Amino acid sequence: MSILRALAVSLLVSVPSAVSLTAAAGEVAKSEPLVIEAQGSFAVGGSVIATPGTYANDQPTAAGQTLHGDHLYAFYQVPTQPKALPIVMLHGAFQSGRSWETTPDGREGFQTLFLRRHFPVYVVDQPRRGRAGNSTVEMKIEPVPYDQLFFDQFRLGIWPKYFDDVQFDRRPEALNQFFRSVTPNTGPYDAQVIASSMSDLFSRIGQGILFTHSQGGGPGWLTAIRNPNVKAVVAFEPGSGFVFPEGEAPATMPSAAGPLPAETVPLADFQRLTRIPIVIYYGDNIPTEPTTRRGEDNWRVRLAMARLFVKAINAHGGDARLVHLPEIGIRGNTHFMFSDLNNVQIADQVAGFLAEKKLD
Amino acid sequence: MSILRALAVSLLVSVPSAVSLTAAAGEVAKSEPLVIEAQGSFAVGGSVIATPGTYANDQPTAAGQTLHGDHLYAFYQVPTQPKALPIVMLHGAFQSGRSWETTPDGREGFQTLFLRRHFPVYVVDQPRRGRAGNSTVEMKIEPVPYDQLFFDQFRLGIWPKYFDDVQFDRRPEALNQFFRSVTPNTGPYDAQVIASSMSDLFSRIGQGILFTHSQGGGPGWLTAIRNPNVKAVVAFEPGSGFVFPEGEAPATMPSAAGPLPAETVPLADFQRLTRIPIVIYYGDNIPTEPTTRRGEDNWRVRLAMARLFVKAINAHGGDARLVHLPEIGIRGNTHFMFSDLNNVQIADQVAGFLAEKKLD
Structure with missing residues (x-):
């Protein structure tokens, strides 16, 4: 870690001038510059709502006008010598595609780390979030102060x-960047709206690998159920929307963060999750016994529910695996393991899984 | 244009599979792949609001918690052999950094076109927009249907x-992408909040060139006034916030889109705009005589006000220029000339200006 941390220091300290940013970033990159064949962005999916009436060019009102909304936004980069399957990265709650771009201490995120491994990468803002902000349903955004709860709940x-061993840079600027990665919903959260546009994305780009984080886990399973182009799911700390076949759901799990219910889908839908490799990662500092601290207890039940989810998939003939990082000796990871101080080590884990499943 | 259009067709048609996307994008790129030394994103500027009280880990409420908001978001890329001055791109109303990434018909936007010309590029989402969504002030977002007005107002x-000669791809998917580039404010629009974080950005990255679009024009002038690291401004169809020295403001201009007032700043502030090269571009199909059609008439007065603004800067010893593209034989440009069908031609114009001013 010491080399990574030293490089992160040089990056942060030298950012004030573009010239030194280049120099510092060159150090961090070490290896080679990125060679990109194509990059850009687009919207996919969504719907159109219309107001009855006739549009008047000289006195425009809502009458006769339409609104395009509920699409997702994707920024893509295709490296040279690309692998056959691209990776699609879907963020979690209160986040945008920014989750995957850069770490809070200024190092490369999974977007760039996997481009270096020659995967085409699509980074998504889900419908009603970030650059995909147009919602067909209204919403009031209030400046609710969440920072301290997020510190707890994201297990810093x-x-x-x-935490003593936390894989998070403790300089104040890293925490500032972390808090400022938060961005609100611009319409009501709707897992089906998200899954619909994510499925449209996989119809557009073809076969690929889906990475999800946290709240993105639920729409992620629904996307894999909807679209056979999803050839694997790598879920980082899925937080809700665990699906089970109807009649096989485990009991709701109570916690200091509220009850966590299992969700159900028809057996035929669930069986689609048994046809692709799935891996789920959880980090460190998740309590094993109930605690009154909401942020921590939240993950106790989610980890427990994820274990039952994996068990159910495998009981139906599937290929799912749960990796609780401390059990394989990887310590101190937060809820954002892909941008933690050891995120290269985490990327190695994921790349190993993809290689094992012949997906690279 | 015919080659560009043909390539755009191949890109759009082949997008469904990642493999053919690569191939098609390779054709569009023609020249070389992009070679990127460093890329990533960060937040800059903003403020922190706090709720009185003590935070309780086991019963979290707003008490004792903070919210980080009103920052901007920037995604940066540094090419190999970078020029000394990076370009910062600030979008307009109802838009995000996505404006600069890709054209509605799927070709490269200014982000990539200027990377190819070896400028480091920072693409911004302004405070309370896109991925910089956290606002310290509440706001209700309503799904107001705007599409037809935007078609008019953005001069498609x-x-x-x-328009017969419009530089916009007429296939329905291009218009769909155009409408879906729209994203709402997540807090009240505030030019000073934007200028504050933009100035912080220039303090962080050092000297650079500022590109603005439309509504971004106003905060752009304020940024150049605040921070001497802004070494030039290239403004595409600035739409509001034209500043004049106190006592020298022209009269408010009435139009079918409402009155356009001039704004004033102290003379000492205005003089800062006389110390850097400034160029302002307007496209085609702007009426010269008043019309009742709101979308068109909007630009008649803005172009007129921009002419007075340029005149005022030069009268105070500055170096400002207004380029009305039809006057130099470039026809059919919309409000989004940097993503129009002839955007490479527009990039050539801008690059010529930067070379003339020895900014490259």
């Missing part, structure tokens, strides 16, 4: 103290 | 008919 520590 | 034509 127990506010105001970091 | 007079709904439902395109």
Whole structure:
């Protein structure tokens, strides 16, 4: 870690001038510059709502006008010598595609790390979030102060103290960047709206691998059920929307963060999740016994539910695996393991899985 | 244009599979792949609001919690052999950094075109927009149907008919992409909040060139006034916030789109705009005489006000220029000339200006 941390220091310190940014970034990159064959962005999916009436060019009102909304936004990059299957990265709650771009301490995120491994990468803003902000349903956005709860719930520590072993840079600017990665919903959260546009994305780009984070887990399973172009799912700390066949759902799990219900889908839908490799990662500092601290207890039940989900998939003949990182000796990871200090080590884990499943 | 259009067709048609996307994009790129030394994103500027009280880890409420908001988001890429001055791109109303990434018909936007010319590029989402969505002030987002007004106001034509010579791909998917590039404010629009974070960005990255579009024009002038690291401004169809020295403001201009007032700043502030080269571009199909059609008439007064603005800067010893593209024989440009069918020609114009001013 010490080399990575030293490089991160040089990056942050040298950012004030573009020239030194280049120099510092060159150091971090070490290996080669990125060679990109194509990059760009587009919208996919969504719907159109219309107001009855006739549009008047000289006195425009809502009458006769339409609104395009509920699409997702994707930024793509295709490296040279691309692997056959691209990776689609779907963020979690209160986040955007920015989750995958850069770490809070300024190092490369999974977007760039997997481009270096020659995967085409699509980074998504889900419908009603970030650059895909146009919603067909209204919503009031209020400046609710969440920082301290997020510190707890995303397992940086127990506010105001970091966990001793946490894989998070403790300089104030890293925490500032972390808090400023938060961005609100611009319409009501709707897993089906998200899954619909994600399925449209896979119809557009063809076969690929789906990475999900946290709240993105639920729409992720629904996307894999909808579209056979999803050839594998790598889920980082899925937080809700665990699906089970009808009649096989486990009991709702109570926690200090509220009850976590299992969700159900028809057996035929569930069986689609048994036809692709699935891996789920959870990080460190998740309590094994109930606690009154909401941020921590939230993950106790989610990890437990994920274990039952994996068991159900495999009981139906599937190929799912849950990796609880501390059990394989990887310590200190937060809820954002893909941007933690050891995110290259995490990328190695994921790349190993993809290689094992012959997906690279 | 015919080659560009043919390539655009091949890109759109072949997008469904990642493999053919690569091939098609390779054709569009023609020249070389992009070679990127560093890329990533960060937040800059903004403020922190706090709720009085003490945060309780086991019963979190707003008490004792903070919210980080009103920052901007920037995605940067540094090419190999970078020029000394990076370009910062600030979008307009109802838009995000996506404006600069890709054209509605799937070709490369200014982000990539200027990377190819070896400028480091920072693409911004302004505070309270896109991925910089956290606002310290609440706001209700309503799904107001705007599409037909935007078609008029962004000068694709007079709904439902395109202008005969318009530099916009007429296939339905291009218009779909155009409408879906729209994304709402997530807090009240505030030019000073934007200028504040933009100035912080220039303090962080050092000297650079500022590109603005439409509504971004106003905060752009304020940024150049605040921060001497802004070494030039290239403004595409600035739409509001034209500043004049106190006592020298022209009269408010009435139009079918409402009155356009001039704004004033202290003379000392205005003089800062006389110390850097400034170029302002307007496209085609702007009426010269008043019309009752709101979308068109909007630009008649803005172009007129921009002419007075340029005149005022030069009268105070500055170096400003207004380029009305039809006057130099470039026809059919919409409000989004940087993503129009002839956007490479527009990029050539801008690059010529930067070379003339020895900014490249």
